[in-house]
Amino acid sequence: MGRLLEQGKISSSQMSKMLFLVIVASTVISVPSLTGKYAQNDLWLSPILASLIGFLTVFIVFSLNRLYPQQTVIQYSPDIIGKVPGKIFGLLLLFFYLHITGLIVRNYAEFIMGNFLPQTPISIVIFTMIAVCVYGVKAGIETIGRTAQVFFFFFLFPLILMPFLLRDMHLDFVFPMFEHGLLPALKGAIIPQAYFSEMFLMSFLLPYVTDPEKGMRAGMLATLGVAVVLTGVNIFILLVFGRQSSDYLYPVMAAFRYISIADFIENLDSVVMTVWILGMYVKISVFYYATVLGTSQWLELSDYRPIVIPIGMLIAAISFWSMPNINAPVISFPFYSPLMQTICPLLLLGVAYLRKKGKRQSQAQTAAASGSVHSEKQEG
Amino acid sequence: MNRNARKWWRAHKQRVQQQAVPSHTPLHKELAENEQQLRALYDNCSDVVFRSFRIGGSTRALVVYIDGLTNTEELERNVLSVLMKTKMPKDSAIGKLLDNVVSVSQTNELATFEDCLESVANGFPTLLIDQQECALSFGLAKWEKRPVEEPMAEGVVRGPREGFTESIQVNMALIRRIIKTPALKMEQMQIGGYTKTKVVLAYIDGIVDMDLVTEARARLNRIDIDGVLESGYIEELIEDHPASPFPQILSTERPDVTCGNLLEGRIAIIVDGTPFVMIAPATLFSLLQSSEDYYQRSIVSSAIRWLRFLFTGISFLLPSLYVALITFHQEMVPTSLLISMAASREAVPFPALVEALLMEVTFEALREAGVRLPKQIGAAISIVGALVIGQASVQAGLVSAPMVIVVAITGIASFMIPHYIAGLAIRLLRIPMMFLAGSLGLLGIMLGIIVTVIHLSTIRSLGVPYLTPIGPMKFAEWKDTLVRAPWWMMNARPHLTGDYQKIRQGANQKPGPEKGGDPA
Numbered sequence: 001m002g003r004l005l006e007q008g009k010i011s012s013s014q015m016s017k018m019l020f021l022v023i024v025a026s027t028v029i030s031v032p033s034l035t036g037k038y039a040q041n042d043l044w045l046s047p048i049l050a051s052l053i054g055f056l057t058v059f060i061v062f063s064l065n066r067l068y069p070q071q072t073v074i075q076y077s078p079d080i081i082g083k084v085p086g087k088i089f090g091l092l093l094l095f096f097y098l099h100i101t102g103l104i105v106r107n108y109a110e111f112i113m114g115n116f117l118p119q120t121p122i123s124i125v126i127f128t129m130i131a132v133c134v135y136g137v138k139a140g141i142e143t144i145g146r147t148a149q150v151f152f153f154f155f156l157f158p159l160i161l162m163p164f165l166l167r168d169m170h171l172d173f174v175f176p177m178f179e180h181g182l183l184p185a186l187k188g189a190i191i192p193q194a195y196f197s198e199m200f201l202m203s204f205l206l207p208y209v210t211d212p213e214k215g216m217r218a219g220m221l222a223t224l225g226v227a228v229v230l231t232g233v234n235i236f237i238l239l240v241f242g243r244q245s246s247d248y249l250y251p252v253m254a255a256f257r258y259i260s261i262a263d264f265i266e267n268l269d270s271v272v273m274t275v276w277i278l279g280m281y282v283k284i285s286v287f288y289y290a291t292v293l294g295t296s297q298w299l300e301l302s303d304y305r306p307i308v309i310p311i312g313m314l315i316a317a318i319s320f321w322s323m324p325n326i327n328a329p330v331i332s333f334p335f336y337s338p339l340m341q342t343i344c345p346l347l348l349l350g351v352a353y354l355r356k357k358g359k360r361q362s363q364a365q366t367a368a369a370s371g372s373v374h375s376e377k378q379e380g
Numbered sequence: 381m382n383r384n385a386r387k388w389w390r391a392h393k394q395r396v397q398q399q400a401v402p403s404h405t406p407l408h409k410e411l412a413e414n415e416q417q418l419r420a421l422y423d424n425c426s427d428v429v430f431r432s433f434r435i436g437g438s439t440r441a442l443v444v445y446i447d448g449l450t451n452t453e454e455l456e457r458n459v460l461s462v463l464m465k466t467k468m469p470k471d472s473a474i475g476k477l478l479d480n481v482v483s484v485s486q487t488n489e490l491a492t493f494e495d496c497l498e499s500v501a502n503g504f505p506t507l508l509i510d511q512q513e514c515a516l517s518f519g520l521a522k523w524e525k526r527p528v529e530e531p532m533a534e535g536v537v538r539g540p541r542e543g544f545t546e547s548i549q550v551n552m553a554l555i556r557r558i559i560k561t562p563a564l565k566m567e568q569m570q571i572g573g574y575t576k577t578k579v580v581l582a583y584i585d586g587i588v589d590m591d592l593v594t595e596a597r598a599r600l601n602r603i604d605i606d607g608v609l610e611s612g613y614i615e616e617l618i619e620d621h622p623a624s625p626f627p628q629i630l631s632t633e634r635p636d637v638t639c640g641n642l643l644e645g646r647i648a649i650i651v652d653g654t655p656f657v658m659i660a661p662a663t664l665f666s667l668l669q670s671s672e673d674y675y676q677r678s679i680v681s682s683a684i685r686w687l688r689f690l691f692t693g694i695s696f697l698l699p700s701l702y703v704a705l706i707t708f709h710q711e712m713v714p715t716s717l718l719i720s721m722a723a724s725r726e727a728v729p730f731p732a733l734v735e736a737l738l739m740e741v742t743f744e745a746l747r748e749a750g751v752r753l754p755k756q757i758g759a760a761i762s763i764v765g766a767l768v769i770g771q772a773s774v775q776a777g778l779v780s781a782p783m784v785i786v787v788a789i790t791g792i793a794s795f796m797i798p799h800y801i802a803g804l805a806i807r808l809l810r811i812p813m814m815f816l817a818g819s820l821g822l823l824g825i826m827l828g829i830i831v832t833v834i835h836l837s838t839i840r841s842l843g844v845p846y847l848t849p850i851g852p853m854k855f856a857e858w859k860d861t862l863v864r865a866p867w868w869m870m871n872a873r874p875h876l877t878g879d880y881q882k883i884r885q886g887a888n889q890k891p892g893p894e895k896g897g898d899p900a
Binding site: 011013014030116117120125132136137139140141142143145146147148149150151153161263264265266270273274277281337340 | 603711712820821831833845847851853
């Protein structure tokens with residue numbers, strides 16, 4: 001067992017809330033329009049199909065963790081595929097996380113600027129968020145877990161407001177179902193599944209969970225929760241906008257703008273935005289934390305805190321340079337993300353199982369061989 | 381502190397100890413020797429009285445006491461006059477003298493000079509007798525005390541009206557009068573090189589987690605300070621996060637609050653000379669609870685708790701929300717309201733942030749001045765204050781009327797927090813929140829909230845996370861946090877840390893018609 005860089009401990013329920021917020025925070029705002037582009041009025045099915053990747057990822061991570069408890073993927077990949085290939089894979093994974101964190105921060109900043117602070121320089125929006133996350137990441141995983149728990153309840157609050165939209169909902173927007181078969185819904189699932197494979201972050205959290213045996217249940221619950229929320233949001237957007245869902249960049253915001261209670265409580269999109277910032281903070285800080293922890297484990301440092309700020313600067317730089325604007329097609333992401341977070345770990349798991357099997361066989365053989373040599377002694 | 385200073389402090393302390401107390405020097409057999417020593421120690425102390433006399437007209441004796449700390453009438457009646465008339469027993473046992481002659485309930489035998497000095501300093505007259513190697517102290521201390529009065533800062537409508545006083549004996553007695561079990565332990569220690577202040581660590585054995593007591597005791601023993609004038613000194617030296625604005629130890633003036641917390645497995649630290657008793661561990665939500673919550677009907681208390689949470693939020697955020705809305709997000713305000721607000725702001729020359737800061741700072745200054753001012757001038761200040769932050773400033777076009785309303789509501793909201801010190805933390809954080817709102821709007825407010833929540837979730841109070849039971853979540857405790865469940869539902873004690881006695885009362889105590897009358 002490697003030395004634990006992190007002294008803090010979280011509970012499995014904290015972990016599941018962190019993972020829930022990680023995936024929901026970025027998907028809930030934009031996924032209805034992204035899936036609607038392909039799935040048309042079958043977009044409610046896409047998250048359910050996409051969640052299969054999530055369940056698979058949770059299963060892979062949990063099985064790997066059972067083989068190498070108390071270790072993260074950075075620590076056990078050299079054990080599985082050899083020191084040099086393992087280190088190379090670790091480095092690739094770290095670059096992946098660095099890049100993804102930068103993309104998330106950029107997405108966040110674009111959203112804030114597009115909707116609320118159009119004249120604020122993007123660098124201010126990015127730097128303030130990274131500064132807040134530096135504070136959170138330095139405080140450790142315990143603090144991130146607790147903040148996730150607190151923000152979880154706030155995050156669910158806008159769901160209460162959905163019934164006020166009943167007036168604008170049209171049930172007939174759902175029909176005709178499966179006009180072109182299941183293919184559109186499957187196509188629509190391609191983008192959300194990339195987010196579901198972010199469940200792989202569990203690999204960085206599981207070593208610090210006090211009750212890791214419940215890790216599988218916690219991960220599955222988080223995936224299920226995300227699937228339910230996304231399906232619910234997609235249905236609700238579909239019922240409000242129908243086939244136009246994909247015309248909006250942020251359909252959830254647009255839908256909440258429709259709410260008007262007694263001509264006084266209006267413009268509730270700002271409530272959605274404020275709550276969404278809380279979720280984004282949890283998302284960015286969990287990604288950021290995974291990157292920092294993984295890097296310090298890759299470099300075999302004794303403490304991760306000294307590299308928090310340098311990595312924060314890298315994230316800021318990547319968020320500036322990674323894409324020219326929000327509308328630039330991110331074609332690679334739906335394939336890139338599951339490749340690193342689901343397929344590679346699946347291969348790792350396969351190799352680990354084969355090796356373990358081989359080891360057990362060879363052990364059994366040597367045991368049998370040595371047993372036959374020493375059997376007389378032992379008996380005597 | 382640099383090394384030289386530390387070295388000097390250590391040497392100085394040794395010197396002081398050598399001068400002040402011939403530590404653990406046993407008393408002499410000769411009275412004259414003892415008297416000379418004591419007179420040398422109490423040189424230039426005009427309040428110390430030395431009274432020489434002879435027991436039964438033969439054996440020489442000396443009483444030492446401090447004028448004003450001792451009940452001299454009792455001393456004359458029960459010690460001096462009796463001893464002068466009696467004969468010193470031949471076998472010279474001081475115990476016999478105690479048993480047969482002196483009619484004082486609390487007596488003590490002292491063997492060293494240090495003990496003598498301590499007993500004199502505590503107001504106990506101390507008797508030294510010739511040819512005896514031990515002295516006697518009589519529990520005849522008496523000095524002027526403030527009577528038990530209603531607490532100044534924690535008033536209630538329903539509930540006991542008693543408050544702690546400055547005397548530790550009275551405070552201990554107030555607690556003991558409520559919790560009568562011998563399991564209520566009160567460990568006494570002395571803190572402060574010069575003040576030698578009595579500090580008592582109270583807990584209920586069998587309910588409290590003993591690790592908590594050990595930790596608190598260790599932290600108290602670690603204190604090395606020359607004087608303790610208020611429990612705040614001790615709070616600052618034993619808390620977990622000195623840099624936080626939030627109090628991690630709750631202080632209260634009320635014996636019933638103290639006892640309620642002792643019964644929930646917390647510890648209380650009582651300090652002589654102050655009516656504030658400290659309770660640890662404290663959480664954010666315990667600072668938002670009032671003792672009256674438990675005396676009123678549970679539905680009403682729950683509603684009041686919600687009102688308090690709401691107004692705590694208002695006290696924290698309202699000025700910054702107003703600034704953010706006016707500066708950045710006008711579209712969020714309903715149109716008719718926006719128009720009237722814009723009309724009232726028309727003449728105001730300042731941006732909303734400056735306007736808000738101006739009013740907030742003025743209000744805080746008035747409030748602080750109100751606490752310090754003599755009572756006779758208080759009324760004048762409140763009139764001036766009402767004019768300054770009310771009518772006149774609006775008429776002069778310095779601030780807008782909605783801003784006055786915002787500041788007034790915020791001021792009222794901060795009085796909703798039952799513990800004054802917790803209110804101070806929120807008052808302090810309001811100012812940076814306003815700057816954030818003025819520069820980044822709602823985004824700034826959210827970032828400020830995130831930073832506050834991160835900070836709150838890093839704090840612990842004696843090992844208990846500050847945001848319990850929300851983060852880490854303990855669902856079973858929500859019934860005494862978000863609402864106040866009726867007593868017949870709260871069968872389990874709140875879980876603080878470690879092992880504890882979980883069940884606090886019998887099950888199934890919900891009253892109802894089926895429980896009345898014959899059990900047939």
